[in-house]
Amino acid sequence: MSVEIYTKLIFLVGLSFTSFGLLTYTRIPRTYSNKLFGALSLGFALWSFSWFFMLVYTQNDSVALFWARMLNFGAIWIPILYSHWLLSLLGLQIRRRMLIICGYSISLIFSLFAFTPLFIKGVHPIFLFPVWPDPGMLYLWFIGVSYIGVVGAAIALVAHKFSGLSRSERYLMLYVLGFGGGATNFFAMYNLSIITPTGLFLGALGVLVAPYFFAYSALRYGLMNVKIIFTEAFAALLVLILVARSLTSETNTDLTVNILTLASVTVFVYLLVKSVIREVEQREKIESLAAELSSANEELKKLDAAKSEFISIAGHQLRTPLTVIKGYTSMVLEGSFGKIPDSIKESLNRVLIASTTLAKLVTDLLDLSRIESGKIRYEFKEVKLEDIIHGVLQELEETAKVKNIPLIYKNENAADSRMIGDFDKLHEVVINIVDNAIKYSEHGSVELVLRKLGPGNSQRLALSVKDSGIGVKPEDIPKLFGKFVRSENAKRIRPDGMGLGLYIVKRIVEDHKGHVRVESEGVGKGSTFSVELPALS
CATH class of the missing domain: 1.20.1070.10 (Rhodopsin 7-helix transmembrane proteins)
Known part of the structure; x- marks a missing residue:
């Protein structure tokens, strides 16, 4: 050199x-x-x-x-x-x-x-x-x-x-x-x-x-913004070189060519620098939004944890008095404390129905809290699904009577309804589905059918609950088992619901290696909820 x-x-x-x-x-x-x-x-x-x-x-x-x-x-x-x-x-x-x-x-x-x-x-x-x-x-x-x-x-x-x-x-x-x-x-x-x-x-x-x-x-x-520095420095250097080349032109032709080149390159580098600045600004804006979103997400996580903790504490505090109310009301209605006038029975039935509904809501909230925190626990043992169904029918008998909705149960071919599962959690599954069937039906009946499907070791217990209630729109079926999701018809008839029951049903059934689905021909034509669970062969 x-x-x-x-x-x-x-x-x-x-x-x-x-x-x-x-x-x-x-x-x-x-x-x-x-x-x-x-x-x-x-x-x-x-x-x-x-x-x-x-x-x-x-x-x-x-x-x-x-x-x-x-x-x-x-x-x-x-x-x-x-x-x-x-x-x-x-x-x-x-x-x-x-x-x-x-x-x-x-x-x-x-x-x-x-x-x-x-x-x-x-x-x-x-x-x-x-x-x-x-x-x-x-x-x-x-x-x-x-x-x-x-x-x-x-x-x-x-x-x-x-x-x-x-x-x-x-x-x-x-x-x-x-x-x-x-x-x-x-x-x-x-x-x-x-x-x-x-x-x-x-x-x-x-x-x-x-x-x-x-x-x-x-x-x-x-x-x-070092990317901008690189681009602008390169652009300035390129323009300076072309300016120097124009000033040292030996002929008019060279001067014309060099000036035209300089003008073209100047326009090009201007657009290039402008594009780079826009890209950097957009990237920085995206990074800023991402940081804000991350911060907001952390706050939401804290709020969600606080909410779950509150629900858990409130649920435990409410469950005991509700159990006492249900127990004593049931005993009074059964005559354990002596005969009561018929005029009082109707009021006590309302108390029993309301306390049962509230107890179910508390249970749903507690289950939701455990599911979200990953603390839901199961006690798997041999249970009979038919025993669970009978218990639910007995528990909801008064609720159905008030609405004049007959509860019909058929066991087609599942004389042996044994399976491995958590008795209390499966009880929640059945009571949620049957209670919804009663709640959203104004006439007709609620029919429960228990079947045994499949051969040998792959047998499954299938429970279907058919009602003659409000039905479900086809477009609502895929999202019906979501958290806090309710159809418009359900909100209109029962505005007090929270949309948690079916979400919890789906989670419990899937944790038992089963699946749940719903079928409906449309609004006003009733619906059928089906639950399939592995049977014990």
């Missing part, structure tokens, strides 16, 4: 650093670490442009000396800005405040001597470069204190925390490599034979990719 090509490339590096620095201040949120990133980029930009002008004015030693000193003036502030930014990204800027204060104090002291012979005393040719800074007596102290001392301390702190860093934070260690290219310049300034012309060029070339390496690492670490 020739010095001329290298000079042009270092100018592009300066443009890149300037773009990153300015765009960091104007395009991304002005957080503490982002401001430091912008300042660091501008420090590198000053260093790069000074290097460029030093190589341009090789024929005038005094001008070249000025830019050599300006180059090193920028270099004085880079170590502390780099270290400060590195510590801020790890959240150590408060704990390591003294290191940062010392670093800025040291940089301020050295900057006072940056334009004196004590720091840079002249320029001289070296290898392929026509001019190179000649260090003064303070320069070696600068290298030792700022680069080795301050930067070394910051790197040591990062290395100390390395094992505890997350994957993204470990990308911070890559920034150490950004100083590798510049470090080779120190050998050349002291004419050490350890560095060769090829090594010097390779080291210097590392500086050329530094801005893109920094930006890439920053993107991986998570600086916001």
Whole structure:
């Protein structure tokens, strides 16, 4: 690589650093670490442009000396800005405040001597470069204190925390490599034979990719809107190149072509940048909404847990008095405490029906609470389904009498109705279905039929409950077993229901390795609920 090509490339590096620095201040949120990133980029930009002008004015030693000193003036502030930014990204800027204060104090002291012979005393040719800074007596102290001392301390702190860093934070260690290219310049300034012309060029070339390496690492670490910075920096660089090409056109034809190309590319990069900004804004909006949704979801989970706990406590507190009311009312009606007048019987029947309905609601709420919390428990043992059916019919007998709805039970071929199940939970299944059949029927009867289906070891007990009630719309059937779901007809006839019974029925039946379904020919034509459970062969 020739010095001329290298000079042009270092100018592009300066443009890149300037773009990153300015765009960091104007395009991304002005957080503490982002401001430091912008300042660091501008420090590198000053260093790069000074290097460029030093190589341009090789024929005038005094001008070249000025830019050599300006180059090193920028270099004085880079170590502390780099270290400060590195510590801020790890959240150590408060704990390591003294290191940062010392670093800025040291940089301020050295900057006072940056334009004196004590720091840079002249320029001289070296290898392929026509001019190179000649260090003064303070320069070696600068290298030792700022680069080795301050930067070394910051790197040591990062290395100390390395094992505890997350994957993204470990990308911070890559920034150490950004100083590798510049470090080779120190050998050349002291004419050490350890560095060769090829090594010097390779080291210097590392500086050329530094801005893109920094930006890439920053993107991986998570600086916001770095994608916009990349796009705008690329667009600005492309437009600048085309402007320079237009200004150096040799013929009118070239000028026309270059201007048209510049206009077309300008429109293209404008649309490109606008598209990228829109994409980033949309992504950030989606991320913000997702964070809000996640927070709301956590709150809902807490509320749901509180609701379940309340239902559980309230249910347990209500169940005991309701059981007592049901028990004593039933005993009074049966004459256990002596004969009672017929006029009182009707009122006691209403009390019994109301307490039975309320007890069923409490049971449903408790079951719902256990299902949602994953605490529902079963006591599986050998039971007879027919015994459960008889118990339910006896329990709902008075309810059916009040509405003048006959309860008809048929056992077609299930003389042996044994199965493995939880007696109380299966009782809830049957009472929920039969109670609904009575509740939503104004006339006719409720017919229960028990059958045994299938051969040998795969036999199933099938209970069907047919009513002549309000029926179900075809479109409502798929969602009828959902939680808190009720058909419009059901809400109209019984607005006091909660839509929990069938949800609990489905869950209990499925936990018994069975299934439940409903059939109806339509509104006003009744419905048939069927439950199938594994039989004990």
